Amino acid sequence: MTxxxxxxxxxxxxxGAAYAGSFAKLCAFPVPRLLDAAEVGPDARVLDVGTGPGTVAAAACARGATVTAVDAEAxxxxxxxxxxxxxxxxxxxxPELPFTDxxxxxxxxxxxxNHVGQPKVALAELRRVVRPNGWIALTIWAVPPAPGQALIGRAIQxxxxxxxxxxPAGLALDDEFPRDESGLTGLMDAAGLREAVCETLRWxxxxxxxEWWSGPASGVAFGGQMVQSQTSLIRAEIKRHFDLFSSEFVGEDxxxxxxxxxxxARARR
Incomplete structure (x- = not known):
């Protein structure tokens, strides 16, 4: 472990609870496309790695798959x-999963x-536990971040x-790769996977x-840890800037x- x-x-x-009440709803958006990319259907044996509150696992079960799900956080x-x-x-x-080849x-x-120190090593482990010709499908955040994703970071800065x-000072320190379509497919190629393809989802x-402030206010993710580690004066300033910058995204409702x-992205073993 790095x-x-x-x-x-x-x-x-x-x-778990703080994430489920905030950013988990955002991360649920790609789930149907993710399962389609992995060709998840009835009776498929599916492993959901980093399941979080179980959004992907539940969706895979609804398709009739036989689902195993793991997460590092109890x-x-x-x-x-x-x-x-x-x-x-x-x-x-x-990077070590308790499953057979x-x-x-x-x-x-x-x-x-986004949350592992050695992405290429992690991908090699995913490759190990999927059957020959089986699919691995994954999502990561694009870099540079879209304006909505950057909102909290802007307020902090x-x-x-x-x-x-x-x-940590930035992204994973080992096996660094560009967070774009070619960078992710290149990483999958380097991990020994085949037929890697990638697309950008925008929504x-x-x-x-x-709701959006509740995540960082509760200490969720890097931004939340940044917020909680500041003095009360700086936290108040972050919230003031968050309120100011949020006005750029407010609709009529x-x-x-x-x-x-x-x-x-997806690729085949």
Whole structure:
């Protein structure tokens, strides 16, 4: 486990409920396309890696698949068990999964490679547990981020927040790759996968300002840890800038429409 992985474990510890009430709704958008990319259908043996609150696992179960789901965080696993009661849900994490070689027909990972210190090693492990000719499908956030995704970071920066030492300085330190279509397909090629293809998904996530602020206010993800580690004065400044910048995305109904962009890729073992 890398230093990046260790910081991710600390960052997400106990955050299941807070994530489910905020950013999980955003991350649910690509799920149908993700399962289509992995060709998930009735009786398929599917592994959902980094299941979070079980959104992908539940959707795969609804398609009649036989689903196994894992997450590194116990509070996420508790939620996933409720969301997908017919799935086999357990605590486990990349880069070492407790499964035999070729155990699954398809492996899916929704916004997981953003959270591992060695993406190429992680992909090699996903390749190991999928059967020959089986599909691996995954999503990651595109870089540079779309305006909606950048909103919280803009507020943090404008407030003059300082990164605490326990947070990583940037993306994963090893196996770095461009967060664009060619970069992700290149990573999949390097991990020994075949027929890699990638597309960019763009959508507007709708949420109230209160809901969108609830994630960082509760310490969810990197932005939330940044917010919580500041002095009370700086936290107030972050919130003030968040309110100011949020006005750029408010529709006539008072709800934020936040532009996001993600990469959806698939490849075959």
């Amino acid at each position: 230093t990046f992985d260790e910081s991710e474990r600390l960052m997400w510890a106990g955050q 509070t996420m696993v508790e939620l996933a068990m409720k969301a997908a009661p017919s799935a086999d849900v357990r605590v486990a994490a990349l 070729g155990e699954f027909d398809a492996v899916v990972a929704n916004f997981v490679l 404008a407030a003059g927040a300082v990164r605490p030492p326990h947070l 507007h996530h709708r949420a109230s300002a209160e 008072g709800v934020l429409a936040l532009p996001h962009a993600a990469l959806l």
